[in-house]
Amino acid sequence: MNKIITVALLIASTSFAIADGYNGPTNSAVGGYTGPTNTVAQYVSVKQAKSMSDETYVTLKGKIVNHIKKDKFTFQDNTDTVVVEIDDDLWYGTTIGPNDTVEIIGEIDKDGPWSNVEIEVKNMKKL
Incomplete structure (x- = not known):
């Protein structure tokens, strides 16, 4: 036994x-x-992501330029900025500053037809 x-x-x-x-x-x-990655999360710019439907998965490449509060950050690419929500467990011990380029896979989050767009981050990596 x-x-x-x-x-x-x-x-x-x-x-x-x-x-x-x-x-x-x-x-x-x-x-x-x-091997190949999930093609459901298509690569788009922040400007494109803001016009997409709620709960659409996207991949963004840019910089986290500002910490707003708790798990909210400002993400920026060469087209626009958007608020991203990054849970503590997604940092994986990586230190990322405003000059570092990151790739974010996340889900578009719109609370209503006229609300601001946020991206709920599901995975990210420093490039």
Whole structure:
């Protein structure tokens, strides 16, 4: 019985370590998936994203230029700015400043037809 418990704990701890090691599609230092990415999140500019429908997934490339409050930041590309919501767990220990270029995958969030557009970030990486 003790052997079964020991093996089960060993398997469980190994699977947590393997799952924790995945850092996205292009992090070659740790390893991970290198094939095609999800085409549902299309690359667009901030200006284009502001005119898209609520709950549409987009990929943006630009800079996080300002911290507004809590998990709200100002994101800017060469077309416009938009507020992005970045949960603490998405930073993955990475330090990002206003001069760093990042890629953000997120969901457009509109509370109503005349409300401001925000992007709820699902994943991001420093480029």
